[in-house]
Amino acid sequence: MQMKLFSPPITNYSDFYDQSKFNLVWNFAVAILFLMAIVSISNYSNENYTHIPNIFAIAICLFVLIILKKTLRYKMISIIGTLCIFSLISITFFVQKNVIHYTTPMWMLLNVILAFFILGKRWGISLLTAHFIVLFFYFYFNLKSNIIGLPEMDQLDILNYIIETAIIGAGILYILLQYLKTTDYAESQIKTSNRILQEQNDLIRTQNNEKEMMLKEIHHRVKNNLQIITSILRLQSYEIEDKAHLNTFNEAINRVSSISLIHEKMYQSSIITNFDMEDYFKSLAMNIIASYSVEKEINIVAKSNLKSVQDKSIVPIALIYNELITNSVKHAFLESEFPEISVEFTNIDENIYQMIYSDNGQWKENSEDSFGLEMISIMTEQLEGEFEIIKKDRGTTYQFIFKSIDLTMR
Secondary structure (H helix, E strand, O other): OOOOOOOOOOOOOOOHHHHHHHHHHHHHHHHHHHHHHHHHHHOOOOOOOOOHHHHHHHHHHHHHHHHHHHHOOHHHHHHHHHHHHHHHHHHHHHHOOOOOOOOHHHHHHHHHHHHHHHHOHHHHHHHHHHHHHHHHHHHHHOHHHHHHOOOOOOHHHHHHHHHHHHHHHHHHHHHHHHHHHHHHHHHHHHHHHHHHHHHHHHHHHHHHHHHHHHHHHHHHHHHHHHHHHHHHHHHHHOOOOOHHHHHHHHHHHHHHHHHHHHHHHHHHOOOOOOOEHHHHHHHHHHHHHHHOOOOOOOEEEEEEOEEEEOHHHHHHHHHHHHHHHHHHHHHOOOOOOOOEEEEEEEEEEOOEEEEEEEEOOOOOOOOOOHHHHHHHHHHHHHOOOEEEEEEOOOOEEEEEEEOOOOEEEO
């Protein structure tokens, strides 16, 4: 089989890290194969040098390259390769007699570093533990006898140790350089991703600001148009002489004004999609009271544990509140010395909301506005709710339960 040893085969790995690790395993096996062959050839006639570990190392490298070429699965091959190297190093410690094993622990270290980089922390720690257990056993059982039986070393033996140490050092350097390369690549990718995300966020922020301004402008124009309609209706109301018809006409004007006030608050809000409930309740009440020219000062108490309500839900709530305020102003406070209106909007359960409206006035019998009550019923149904009226000698209370409101909690 012909193989281009110095050129790793083409793989299907799209991930940079997988491709880098594959190339590392391939290039590492090729380098060890050639270097071990060179060392074995250079020590062919050296009686103090044993070639058996080198031959096994060359065989392991050939096996790794052949299987890697066929399968392209570097993780499986790395597991097999590191285990073979571990076995070779362990056997060398105990079988190769009368040798001090200067470089064998360095081969052990190289194998552990390779396992950490290619296979990860768990595999690296396991292999490190196993190597050191073998090393401790060697120190305890074989080190002393090996030292006693050491033959005299000549200059060639020292040269061999230097060459083998240099090979190990080159292997460690190569793995560390590959680690730095992948780390630099990761940092580069993170910086690139962060830059792209920042650009996208800036674009989204700009688009949101533009939409925010556009929506504000729409609310502003709608508010102006509704105010024009209100003004036209008020001018037309001056021609109505019948008081009952005039009151009905003014009530219609107030309903339009309550919707106009919604768009005015939206235009003034810093967050266009949210709506301040307490502020709106107070503002709407004051507008309606002013439109009826009430002589007595009516105290308005508004409470809510809801910070805001989405704009698509506020219109039916506003129309309900408008009718309630109108009824109270028209019918409840004729004989009240200190009139007061209170409204409380709360979340009582998941997706269930309660509004309690009450006044302290004294209502006359049959004083309710039938059209107003019908509108309250329709708007309540639109919010998937129901309501109950509780009348007392002093004051009337409306209790509402709503199940279809888009609200933002505090």
